[in-house]
Amino acid sequence: xxxFCRGSDLICPLSLAQSDxxxxxxxxxxxxxxxxxxxxxxxxxxxxxxxxxxxxxxxxRGGARIPVMVNSLMRTEGVACELGGDITTGIGSSETTEIAxxxxxxxxxxxxxxxxEFVENLxxxxxxxxxxxxxxxxxxxxxxxxxxxxxxxFFDLPISVxxxxxxxxxxQFRGYMKIGVExxxxxxxFREQIEFGPEENAETNMGENIDSIFMRLRGPNQWxxxxxxxxxxxxxxxxxxxxxxxSMHLMQALALSLGLDQDFxxxxxxxxxxxxxxxxxxPPRSTEDGDAEVGTFGVGPHSDTGFLSLLLQDGVGGLQAQxxxxxxxxxxxxxxxxxxNLGEMLQLATHGYYLATVHRVLSLPGxxxxxxxxxFFNPRLDAEAKSIDIKSITSKEWRDTTTKGGESTHGGxxxxxxxxxxxxxxxFVRSHPQVAMRHHPDLIDAQGNLVLDRLLG
Ligand SMILES: O=C(O)CCC(=O)C(=O)O
Ligand SMILES: [Fe+2]
Numbered sequence: 001x002x003x004f005c006r007g008s009d010l011i012c013p014l015s016l017a018q019s020d021x022x023x024x025x026x027x028x029x030x031x032x033x034x035x036x037x038x039x040x041x042x043x044x045x046x047x048x049x050x051x052x053x054x055x056x057x058x059x060x061r062g063g064a065r066i067p068v069m070v071n072s073l074m075r076t077e078g079v080a081c082e083l084g085g086d087i088t089t090g091i092g093s094s095e096t097t098e099i100a101x102x103x104x105x106x107x108x109x110x111x112x113x114x115x116x117e118f119v120e121n122l123x124x125x126x127x128x129x130x131x132x133x134x135x136x137x138x139x140x141x142x143x144x145x146x147x148x149x150x151x152x153x154f155f156d157l158p159i160s161v162x163x164x165x166x167x168x169x170x171x172q173f174r175g176y177m178k179i180g181v182e183x184x185x186x187x188x189x190f191r192e193q194i195e196f197g198p199e200e201n202a203e204t205n206m207g208e209n210i211d212s213i214f215m216r217l218r219g220p221n222q223w224x225x226x227x228x229x230x231x232x233x234x235x236x237x238x239x240x241x242x243x244x245x246x247s248m249h250l251m252q253a254l255a256l257s258l259g260l261d262q263d264f265x266x267x268x269x270x271x272x273x274x275x276x277x278x279x280x281x282x283p284p285r286s287t288e289d290g291d292a293e294v295g296t297f298g299v300g301p302h303s304d305t306g307f308l309s310l311l312l313q314d315g316v317g318g319l320q321a322q323x324x325x326x327x328x329x330x331x332x333x334x335x336x337x338x339x340x341n342l343g344e345m346l347q348l349a350t351h352g353y354y355l356a357t358v359h360r361v362l363s364l365p366g367x368x369x370x371x372x373x374x375x376f377f378n379p380r381l382d383a384e385a386k387s388i389d390i391k392s393i394t395s396k397e398w399r400d401t402t403t404k405g406g407e408s409t410h411g412g413x414x415x416x417x418x419x420x421x422x423x424x425x426x427x428f429v430r431s432h433p434q435v436a437m438r439h440h441p442d443l444i445d446a447q448g449n450l451v452l453d454r455l456l457g
Contacts, residue, residue: 098329099321100125101337105136107253123257127396130355131321131341133334134250139242141336147239147279148314150232151371154224155192155281165222167195171439173428175222179283182431184300190363191298193280196221198272199237214381214421216440217274217428240277240375247275247308247377250340254308258350259393268379268386274421275377276306282318282370285363298361298370304343305427306378311339316370322358331359343376345385348416353390353398381421 102125106118125132154162159178167175174195182189200218223233248269255264282298298318313319319331319339331339347356364370390398417423429436429443437444445451 098323099129099132099331101133101135101334103136104134104138104249107249108136108138119253119256122253126254126257126342126354127398128355129321129323130347130357131331131339131359133331133337134340135334135337137246137338139239139246139338143235143239143242144312146231146235147312147373148371150229150235151279151281151373152369153229154194154232154279155369155371157224157228161225161228162192164225165194167222167432168435168438170219170222170435172197172217172219173432173435174219184297184302184360187296187300189297189299190285191280191282191361193278194222194224196236196240196277196279198240198275212382214419214425217381217421217425236277236279239373240275243277243310243375244273244275244377247310247375248273250308250310251377254346254354258354258388258390260388265386268383269377270380272380273377274379274381274424275375277376278374280372280374282316282361282363282372284366284368284370286365296363298363301358301360303347303356303358304341304376305345305423306343306376307345308377309341309343310375310377311341312373312375313339314371316364316368318362318364318370319372320360320362322360324355328360345378345420349386349388351387351390353394353396378424379420381419381424383420384418385416385420 100121102118102122104118106114107122109115122132162176162178165175167173167177167181169175174197176194177192179190179192180188182191182193197217197219199221202219223236226233248266251265251269252262256262258264301322311319313333315333315335317330317332320328321331321341322328341357341359342354344356346354361370361372417426429440443451
């Protein structure tokens with residue numbers, strides 16, 4: 001069965017008989033017409049490997065056959081098929097959303113009843129959805145606006161200037177990454193970005209022993225030239241600090257929502273949480289890009305690997321989250337809010353009771369770039385994962401999605417080391433082997449292979 005969703009809320013899903021839909025060889029060609037049967041009045045799940053949603057928005061109910069003109073790429077169960085034509089795209093046309101907006105004011109305020117209600121609601125969202133907005137988070141709107149403004153200024157600079165802070169010059173894998181450097185599930189992310197972390201002196205970067213190799217992730221950021229954007233550094237430093245403080249409050253609220261002591265997670269993060277910030281620009285997709293591999297998604301479907309992700313987004317939109325039922329819902333910009341989603345570490349710690357929500361960023365046609373600032377709040381590098389005895393905390397039913405007692409993510413493919421920083425270092429090395437070879441040559445054997453996995457087990 002093929003399933004669709006529209007970019008907005010849970011629109012009537014359509015369920016198709018494959019034989020009605022796919023030509024015998026399973027591939028539709030540009031300009032070809034086909035018809036599909038809609039045999040349910042409700043639309044349902046979307047396949048994770050569905051690559052393009054154009055064609056999904058016309059609402060036709062119960063048993064109707066609709067003609068479609070082949071014009072955009074779609075893939076299902078390994079079979080490529082093209083679909084689209086006269087059916088208009090529903091992307092970005094969100095009317096409603098299921099995503100809750102939680103008021104941090106109730107948590108920070110004096111009213112104990114309101115605080116308890118907030119904590120309960122927080123737990124409920126984490127358990128059922130894993131992604132929500134927060135308002136009244138305490139980070140001044142002016143600072144958020146300034147952060148987005150300097151981001152815009154940076155990406156407007158000539159490429160030669162952006163390349164002055166190219167990430168390959170950094171042994172901490174930080175700096176400017178042009179489009180094409182990062183990919184999700186093998187598909188290039190259609191965005192450019194700068195990577196930042198906690199600002200530290202180069203001397204803090206030690207990690208000579210294999211056991212403390214993650215210490216090499218500590219060090220300085222690469223800053224846009226002050227002559228071009230003098231205030232970039234101070235604004236970004238202030239923004240990271242405020243996000244850091246707010247994230248710790250949120251971790252405490254999460255501890256309470258799990259029935260734990262408020263400070264349960266403190267020692268996992270303090271005194272030096274290893275956060276990571278991206279400053280990202282998603283260019284609009286032009287017609288020419290429409291068919292290209294690049295540009296299908298700003299970022300393809302993924303869950304974040306850390307504990308907690310916070311996102312400041314501008315007014316353009318394109319972010320979507322997948323519900324546990326597989327439906328994609330828009331997470332449109334709401335002024336004054338941050339989007340929060342939980343990462344795989346928290347899902348593992350809670351044995352799947354709290355969800356690491358799969359999300360993606362659509363690459364939208366138009367004339368405006370989208371700017372966003374994702375902030376990943378992660379434990380101190382030498383912290384070891386803590387598992388939580390969920391069964392003693394809740395009587396709710398849930399499916400334990402972790403494998404082998406929580407030692408791996410991505411369906412068991414990514415084996416986790418108990419020390420957080422080792423996983424982080426390994427994932428940087430895997431994603432950027434050339435940079436690792438340049439800055440960490442001691443990790444390369446005589447044949448030029450990275451020996452990290454062998455050394456770390
Ligand atoms: O930019 C966004 O809206 C989200 C980016 C994201 O999901 C990520 O970088 O992990
Ligand atoms: Fe993400």
